[in-house]
Amino acid sequence: MHKNRFSVLALASAAIFAVAVSNGGTYAADQIDIAIIVPLSGPNASVGEQAVNAAKLAVADVNDAGGINTLGGAKLNLIIADATNDPQGAINTSERVLSQNTLAGAYGLALSPLTTAALPAFVKHHVPVITSAISDTLVTPTNGGFLFQIAPKGSAFGNQQVEFLKFLNMKYKMGITKAAILYVNNPYGIATKKGVEQLAEKAGLQIVLNSAYPAEITDASPLVSKIEQSGAQVLFPVSYITDSSLILTALRSANSHVLVIGGGAGFIWPPIGQSLGDKVNGLTSVASWNLDSKNVNADPKLIDVTKRYAKAYGTFMPEQAGEAYAGVSVLAAAIQAAKSADPAKVRDALAAIDLKNGGGSLMQPGQVAFDANGANRHVQPVMIQWQGGVPHTVFPESVATSQVVKP
């Protein structure tokens, strides 16, 4: 009796194992799992929340359009996981999600320190990940070949900020020659400020203040005093949302006339507009993406995406959301091109992709292809200016849709 029970149990186990192995090996399914792993707790939870909102929208759009056609209309299933706010948390979450699921690919991590830390897990499991993290050091020959950076590199942001200043100087004869660079002391801040630093010097600007400041400051008055003492005419800040707000508020309190050309992040998120009200208008910043660039305005489907996001979540579609929508759409296009949910084949498809339409074309200038290191070949940051409480694309002219108002 016991022997019989054991035999039945053994046969059942073998059958379950065979089915499991069979499914895992062929990646044939009417549902394809992809993951989004972003910070959903801690100080950067807002970044993750925006990305998840947009990723859900992208997955719904792919599925509503018939799913992955080359796989018999298989639907995408989005697995959402919290990368937390610290690198070890990002490693643990990534390892767990990758071990417990058969993923075709993933989007996420959002922040450079988290991406750097968790990348080896993706390489180990041979699962491609599309990231919005911008650090230049992510897209190098040593990254293992499974990382694809949808956003521009950090150094490109600094480049665009300086080019914009040159444009303003020429257009409005502002005569700005002295610059201050203030950056939050973390990989994002350091990567972005390097670009500004190099280009500012090349552009003949005298850098009169170049200083890091600690993350999570509670008061920006000391920063503003430093700027005033330095005699800077333009400030290139690289800051998160709370710092950005504190800096702008302290500058106004000090009656400072320094021109602020923001380094993205906090200067373009909806809360800064809500906090400053009308006073936000005129503020300029670099951005990895903006909702009214020429490539977006030229495609009614993309305009519709931004409108649906605004309707669903009550704010205009911000930078992180645009990147996530584009990233998940690019991942879906790669699965489609690979005709397989095998992550190794999806990786190869991502490496070969050259998209000129669909959700991926949300990124400027509307074309996505990756170089050998996973950097997005065509993408370029844009300069935005808050006008009427919304960021408008004002530079470069190739993608601008609004005229810059003299800041």
Added chain:
Amino acid sequence: MTVLNVLTQAIVNGLLIGGVYALVAVGLNLMFGVMKLVNFAHGEFLMAGMYVALSLAGLALPPGLLGIYWVAVPTMLIMAVIGAAFYLLLLDRAARFGESPQILLTIGLSIGVQGFAQVLRGSDFKSVPNPINGAALHLGRIYFQVGPAISFAVAIGVTIIMAWALRSTRFGKSARAVAESVETAEMLGIDARRVYMVSTAIAIGLVGLAGALLIPYHFTFPNVGQNFVVVAFLAIVIAGLGSVLGAVFGGLLLGVMQSLTAAYLDLDLSTAAIYVLFLAVLLLRPQGLFTKGQRTL
């Protein structure tokens, strides 16, 4: 800017942000002084106070520069009630098992409240547009940000009221007696549990007040409390654990230290500098700068 202007502005900036630290630190040290309890959830009560104040401001926002401050007193009262409930429902029960469960409870509560706030209000950065944000008073080339200046003035006012209350009121005398010796105080007929409850209510009410004073010029988000409470913890250790008035001076001292370091050494060292001071005090005067070796209220 002249050398004198730079120094004066740095001291002004430091005192103003120090006032915010002080207001957060006062309640923290009151709870420690009376109950010997380090409340690791204090930052989350600050955050809760900010959300309560934001909700009240959403109901009505009178015009005028100071209109938003109508939320301050109601927020303080609501948070005081929450503080009393916090004592009766959680701390009092945990106290039956000793001091360690109380401390672990506050750590757990800190994590839980942050998560709850995120689920309830989202992780986004909330604010309410108002004229205080960016407003300043100018005296020659020196400026005072109005929002932090109001926080500073209230911190000083609270210090004076607390000093008077602890010396002159029945509750203050009871609190000091309980702080010295619970057993002796109870032998004298003082209801220690009532003193604990009122102390917790005052501490949480004051941190709620600090939150209400912050919302005109600072974002509210689930872990906003951590940015302030870490400095408040340092302030109470530097001032001396249990010294309510010392906590105010500790907060102001750290604010000025941060500001002077930023002005004369390096912006990036402004946070590190207060930890250096913290270590120096622990090494040279572990009882704190404003105590005489014993807990004092």
